Amino acid sequence: MRAMKDGRPASGQMFSVATSGGGSRAALAAAAAILIMLAALPAFAARNLIQDLIFLFYMLALAQCWNLLAGFSGLISVGQQAFVGLGGYMLFALTLFAGLDPLLAIPLAGVVCATFALPTALIVFRLRGAYFAIGTWVVAEVYRLVFAQFKGLGGGTGTSLAPSVTSTVFGIEWVKALFDVRTPAARDIISYWGALVLMAGTLVFVYAVLRSRRGLALGAIRDQEAAAAGLGVDIYRTKRAVYVAAAAMTGMIGALIYLQKARISPDAAFSVLDWTAYVIFIVVIGGIGTMEGPVIGAIIFYLLQRYLADFGAWYLILLGTLAIAVMLFAPRGLWGFVAERFRVTLFPTRRRLVIGADEVKGG
């Protein structure tokens, strides 16, 4: 168990602040093993499993980003589709006009999104709480309407990635030779690895932020803004940093999504349903404000999507009802329920006060 700080209060009893909990070491080892297995999966898995997993990974990555905003920082955004769409369009612009390799365009799309997020934050941060939510939605609509005006990118009807772009992705010849597959399957495998890297990267990033001093500041802001300010937390800068970082990650995920889809249009790329409503559903069902929650939520969402999406409107009515029921009866989501019952945590981000020296050593 890692002790963050030791001290000796007046009573003479040892105390320390600890973050690790039961099972977290084992979870780390398991996560590494799972990651290696997932990376090697294209050697055995069928192509549609690979495609399904790409979807699962990018939805999970989006959910972690939204959870960082809403669950850990109190920034409830209904406008993250702005950065999914912007990232997607940047991928198209950078590959079609600048001739960049798509794998290089993905991080650049993240940089562009961060650059756009700064002035956006300047305006939407003037709105608080629930009004911030709708304000971010308006901004996403502005992005959608503006991209519908760019005739070079297909205007309102959208455009496709030229096959010459998608079939010459960096490393595709190597993948074709290694797995003995044709170009479309090799493209999927590269997207799959990209999605895996982004998903794992978001997990590590969010985890690192929450374990840092800034993570502590975020929790303080979310729980009691005035008190956090009183303790010397620079609220505005902290929130802005999180908003910009989430935008950059969301933008990279968006770029990857549209590399995989190879076709973009303003209505799809800036869809509030696809990139925000589903993501909120994942986080709420799984457990908002925990890192484990979105993982569980994403798996449940993937299964529902796979088996029930054909029911169309009824499927969406079911999702809406489930989200409302969870919010009313189990506001901490499925993981919150499990964690409370069995006192486990896989991503230890909460700080606990441990009293007594033996306990500190015993973890």
Added chain:
Amino acid sequence: MTGALDAVIQGVLLGGLYALFAAGLSLIFGVMRLVNLAHGDLIVLAAFVILVVAEKLGLDPFAAVLVAAPILFAIGFVLQHVLLNRTLGRDLLPPLLVTFGLSIIIQNGLLQLFSADSERLRSGAIETASIALGGGIAIGVVPLLTLLSAVAVIVILNLIFYRTPLGRAFRATSDDPEVAQLMGIDHNRIFATAMGLAFVVIAIAALYLGLRANFDPTIGPARLLYAFEAVIIGGLGSFWGTLAGGIVLGLAQTIGARIDPEWQILSGHLAFLAVLAIRPRGLFPRALD
């Protein structure tokens, strides 16, 4: 010159519609600090209720709204009492997410019941009637009625808020629900009544929405954004500010559309962001949060 004057007149009239969208949102926020993400979908739902009443009873939409209003009041009352009151508290997330879920349920429920086809409320000759002002400028009768109704709704809401015991209870609960409760006010009931009242305003907004243009189950979220923009442009806490906000939005959209028809909605959003950048508390602020 005539073109510019015409744009201003049409913009102000369009603003009346947005003020009607916004009045309900403003009322709910004013009483219970609830931001209802399903507001736009509720307007569309109300338009379908009016449509069904008009068709089943063979009524004109103006008469159908009188039948639909009490039904909608009851729906609003029950919705608040059974569902939304449970979400109110210090935490912002539950009301936002529950109303967001509600928005998706209403949209898809309507899609299931009525299909994605466009509908319209039909009221005969009045739909296309207009009053010529000379100089090539004419005012549509329905847009004019919309603006007059918006003004009437705001006058009545102000009377209810500042001249009646119910309004006193609204204001007291809004200021401090706990003290209001000590004074014998059942705040759950007050909130439910406020939501019922908001649904009546929504019914009036829906009447003009359906008379002025086609509607289908998917257009709700955009109406929510217009309503929200009008409230913020006008400044929180003032019904007259909401009317002014609606008119600013209507003007921005109409003038934008004159420059390029594709810019109508975008101009409205940009006007909203500009107000937010220059006067973050709106043009006529009253409430502090």
